[in-house]
Amino acid sequence: MFWKKKDDKFETTAGKEESQKDFSGEKAKAEEPVKDDADTVISKRDEMALLYEATIKDIKEGQIVKGRIIEIRNKDVVVDIGYKSEGIISMSEFSDRSKLKIGDEIEVYLDSKEDEHGCVGISKQKADKLQGWERIISTSKEGDVITGRPTRKVKGGLMVDIGMEAFLP
Numbered sequence: 001m002f003w004k005k006k007d008d009k010f011e012t013t014a015g016k017e018e019s020q021k022d023f024s025g026e027k028a029k030a031e032e033p034v035k036d037d038a039d040t041v042i043s044k045r046d047e048m049a050l051l052y053e054a055t056i057k058d059i060k061e062g063q064i065v066k067g068r069i070i071e072i073r074n075k076d077v078v079v080d081i082g083y084k085s086e087g088i089i090s091m092s093e094f095s096d097r098s099k100l101k102i103g104d105e106i107e108v109y110l111d112s113k114e115d116e117h118g119c120v121g122i123s124k125q126k127a128d129k130l131q132g133w134e135r136i137i138s139t140s141k142e143g144d145v146i147t148g149r150p151t152r153k154v155k156g157g158l159m160v161d162i163g164m165e166a167f168l169p
Contacts, residue, residue, distance in 0.1 A: 059083060061110055064127045069104045079108060079122060087122035094124060107131070132164030 059065055071078035077089045111121035140146055148162035157169040
């Protein structure tokens with residue numbers, strides 16, 4: 001089967017080209033692109049490239065995207081965000097590790113499309129902070145009292161959870 005570009009649309013040609021496959025070890029005739037007068041023909045390799053690119057989401061660095069947990073390891077979690085490769089998040093970024101399950105959908109912040117290991121750079125903590133900050137901005141005005149839960153004592157005050165970590169002198 002081949003894809004032909006005709007009037008800015010791709011059409012498939014099936015039939016006799018597929019039936020000409022040779023399983024004796026020689027290159028099959030169907031793998032050769034079929035030339036047509038006015039049409040541009042795309043080979044199987046180009047067809048696969050088109051199908052592959054259609055499965056990849058159009059994402060930008062700095063976005064919060066949804067991902068699905070595909071593996072839980074001792075120290076990290078592997079998340080598929082629908083891009084070329086998966087991302088790995090440290091287990092320390094999750095507040096309640098016991099609730100993590102394979103197949104769960106989570107929101108993550110896209111740091112980089114590819115790191116030095118070829119993986120997508122993602123962060124759960126950054127996504128939570130950004131969402132918390134946006135929620136605070138949209139629901140509160142300057143001078144409003146915000147209720148929070150103290151999480152730890154630091155020099156000069158407390159760190160308080162208000163949807164994100166904040167310093168309380």
